[in-house]
Amino acid sequence: MNRARAHDHVRAEQRRFRRAKTGSAWKPRELPQFYYLTHFNSFLKDVHAKHFDLLGKVDLGFIAAFDALPRNAQATYVRMANRRGYVFDRDKFAYDEITDQTQQWVTLRDQNFIDPIASPLFRDWLSSLPKPDLVAFMTDTMCATLFKKSWKKSVLVDLAQSQTDPSDAVIPERYVGQGRREALQYLLFLYFGRIEDNLQTLTHRDLGLVRDTNDDQSGPQFDTPQEAKIAFFYAKALHDLRNGTDFDATRFCESFDTWPRPDCDLSTRHHDKLLQKLGGWSERQEDHDRALHLYTQSDAPLCNERVIRIRWTRNADEDRQWCKARLESLIENPGSDSEASFAEDFYARKFHKKRTSATTDLLRTATVLTLDEAFRNQPERAVLKHYKAKGIDTYRSENVPWRNLFGLLFWDILHDGHQGRRRLPEILRAGGFYAAHQTEIEARLSRLDNPPLALLDLLRTLSMHYSEDSALVHWGSRSLDRIKALLIHAPRGGVAHLLRLMSQDWRGTKDGFPDLMLIEDGRVSFVEVKTVGDSLRRNQLTRMRQLSAAGFPIKIAKIEWAVDPSQPYVVVDVETTGGRPGLHRLTEIGAVKMIGGKVVDEFQTLLNPQRSIPPNITRITNITNEMVAGAPIFLEIAEQFREFMGDSIFAAHNVNFDYGFMSAEYEMIDQRFRYPKLCTVASMRRFYPGHRSYSLKNLCRDFEIDLKSHHRALCDAKAAAELLILINEKRMMD
Structure with missing residues (x-):
């Protein structure tokens, strides 16, 4: 498989997972009525089969007792275990498929699958109460002068717990606690390798939001029940x-x-x-x-x-x-x-x-960069943009390329057929990887001195395993690009030195690598990005020392935020069929590009949302179904708008609304939409306090800004651009 084809497969995998996460172009599985019970029973059988030697009397008793329950009682317990918290109000617990709910509670109580609200569950009961009910309970049981109703619920729960003896509290019988919790948690721990409070992870698997766990992808391995x-x-x-x-x-x-x-x-x-x-x-x-x-x-x-x-x-x-x-x-x-x-x-x-x-x-040697404060929430992106503007090849690096290179180079040694690939190989966790495979590791490290040959080996591994789950390798579309740049331009022996340290002490070297990788004058160097008030963590300092000892130039870029007059902004307004990105669609985009306080370009288009526009939306925007029937769909203008954005900052009035719809539309066509954002609502509140309303209409009235066609995209974008000019004037004064 050639490199381009391997990248195509990687991108296909990414698209499939993004759809699963976002719901774009994806529908949930058609699930039978008792799907959750079927999967729970499958989970119990799986744990029983794989980990029987690690199960004690209590754990086996849980499985046997659950298996003996009537179906409706089983369903009730699983529904309960799938919800947040450990205490439930029986009056608010009803599912259509479960009949004779009262009898199920009796059955579960008799078999210890529900507990009374005694001392261990008292705090959970307090937390389960709606705040008005919690306040009422506290008013009845303690002095009202000790608390205020306006306090946060968590503070009230702490106070109620400290001031109340659970044995004296009158708790209505309708409240019950989930029983046998620790036994269930232990079974989930064996299955997933971590503590789960409920069955949400199993539910996500049932709905197809995460991949199924198969025979090679179970939790940690233990030799004895005591270890487990x-x-x-x-x-x-x-x-x-x-x-x-x-x-x-x-x-x-x-x-x-x-x-x-x-x-x-x-x-x-x-x-x-x-x-x-x-x-x-x-x-x-x-x-x-x-x-x-x-x-x-x-x-x-x-x-x-x-x-x-x-x-x-x-x-x-x-x-x-x-x-x-x-x-x-x-x-x-x-x-x-x-x-x-x-x-x-x-x-x-x-x-x-x-x-x-x-x-x-080290921090005193940092290079100080003055960058536009609109990037304040994306400092690494701001520095990357700075170096790219100087003509330097720059990559986001941090830990990913090192882990990718490590995982690909040693793939077959790490995954010897006896362990699942989604979890970290046990030999890395235990720290004996280098000692067990020193000869083979050193042989592979020596091949890194010949980058073309090493890249051929890595590409072969990528082609063979590109779609397989891995705790080490991130199958990004640019993974090989970063690895190639690193291998070709690294000092001789430098990459091998770091990978050797990782193989000797994975836990101590798996993270802390610098944020950016630069290729300049045929040499690779690394940059750690820090803003005012940031400090170097111990693992970052250690990694920088290790990289320096291996011959890699290291520097720190320290950012000072300012307003860059030459920074372009694109002020955007969108009209939609409703308020939920991904469900509702765009009907119009209007945008103006600004540099130095002047409009230098405009963008406007109606869009066919591929669904009807509700009448109430038409009344607001005056955009009808007939107007958009012949308009382009988003896919047809996506590249044009991306080119219009260029390296601009995305600005809008209530920016998360407009940005959310734009990013959702790009997600639907399997593209990422990532730009720094500026909100003119939040900025106007900061720099021009005291207005009764910060809606676009009212601010335009207060500042005498033209707004003749409110709720049409280009008109609103132009008005928001005028607000941006006022904002930047204040920002530059500060």
């Missing part, structure tokens, strides 16, 4: 901590002595991450002794760093000497390049009187 249960414990603890409160964090800290000892790579990683998060939480609570105790239970780089920093701040001679010895040990035998960077930098500043950190030193 311990990994589940830590995955669930992290999940609960992320979604919990200070009370939950305190509970985790106090239960530390009862935590199981991690005995596999996954549980060890989660154990270390849990300690990091709880240590950080303890520091924020200013409980540094507890934080120190937690951090010292892990040898992870971040925990080591925090221990050193906390002990250093104690300012005691004993602690200072300990820090000195510990830093020297890390410099001599670091756990990772990142840890070495920290230890060397901290040691130099504290014991050799170096005044600034390595991060500060």
